[in-house]
Amino acid sequence: MGANITFTMIKPTAFKKNCVGKILYKISEAGFRVVAMKVTKLTKAQAMKFYEIHAARPFYGELVEFMSSGPIVAAILEKENAVEAYRTLIGATNPAEAAEGTIRKECGTNIGENAVHGSDSDENAILEANFFFAQTERF
Ligand code: CMP
Numbered sequence: 001m002g003a004n005i006t007f008t009m010i011k012p013t014a015f016k017k018n019c020v021g022k023i024l025y026k027i028s029e030a031g032f033r034v035v036a037m038k039v040t041k042l043t044k045a046q047a048m049k050f051y052e053i054h055a056a057r058p059f060y061g062e063l064v065e066f067m068s069s070g071p072i073v074a075a076i077l078e079k080e081n082a083v084e085a086y087r088t089l090i091g092a093t094n095p096a097e098a099a100e101g102t103i104r105k106e107c108g109t110n111i112g113e114n115a116v117h118g119s120d121s122d123e124n125a126i127l128e129a130n131f132f133f134a135q136t137e138r139f
Pocket of ligand 1: 113
């Protein structure tokens with residue numbers, strides 16, 4: 001059984017496409033509790049740091065530019081086995097390959113602008129949550 005939190009960001013294109021409400025509705029319908037949430041905009045330096053695990057990948061520069069290009073919603077979500085449950089809800093990284101009804105299928109644009117980020121492990125969920133939220137911002 002996995003741990004009970006995951007971290008997500010609603011990415012700039014989904015924000016611009018007015019998909020925030022739809023995504024939050026899907027999250028709540030799937031039984032996640034919002035522990036913390038904010039609207040913010042990453043600086044280029046913050047985006048580089050957040051995605052530094054991908055620094056050697058060919059798409060890193062594009063990813064950093066995109067993620068710092070506009071407002072995002074950052075959130076910590078709680079549910080049993082949260083990381084896996086959320087990855088099922090969002091679908092495959094590439095929206096074109098994501099299952100029907102998933103967030104990326106319905107709100108994603110392409111593999112880079114894929115609507116939302118979701119943590120890929122319990123360890124990363126904790127690191128990513130700590131990147132954005134102080135303990136006093138969690139409820
Ligand atoms: P995310 O879950 O935020 O984690 C890393 C991101 O890198 C991923 O979603 C994609 O948006 C992006 N990414 C992964 N593969 C590619 C790719 N081949 N080209 C562009 N972006 C990619």
